[in-house]
Amino acid sequence: MKKLKYIYWQDEDMWLGYLEEYPDYMTQGDTLEALQENLKDIYQELSNGSIPIVHRIGELTLA
Numbered sequence: 001m002k003k004l005k006y007i008y009w010q011d012e013d014m015w016l017g018y019l020e021e022y023p024d025y026m027t028q029g030d031t032l033e034a035l036q037e038n039l040k041d042i043y044q045e046l047s048n049g050s051i052p053i054v055h056r057i058g059e060l061t062l063a
Helices: 032-047
Strands: 006-011 014-019 022-029
């Protein structure tokens, strides 16, 4: 089972969030559980090639 970190917050009566690795792809839900399901759907689309030109976060090590 793979674990993904996500950033989320509540704005009035909606929950908003995005996957940490893919910050350009935000989604929302009426409940925190609905947001989590939407984030899972986005991950599936990002990882199976349904969404072209996927932006990601990388990390550099500087000497």
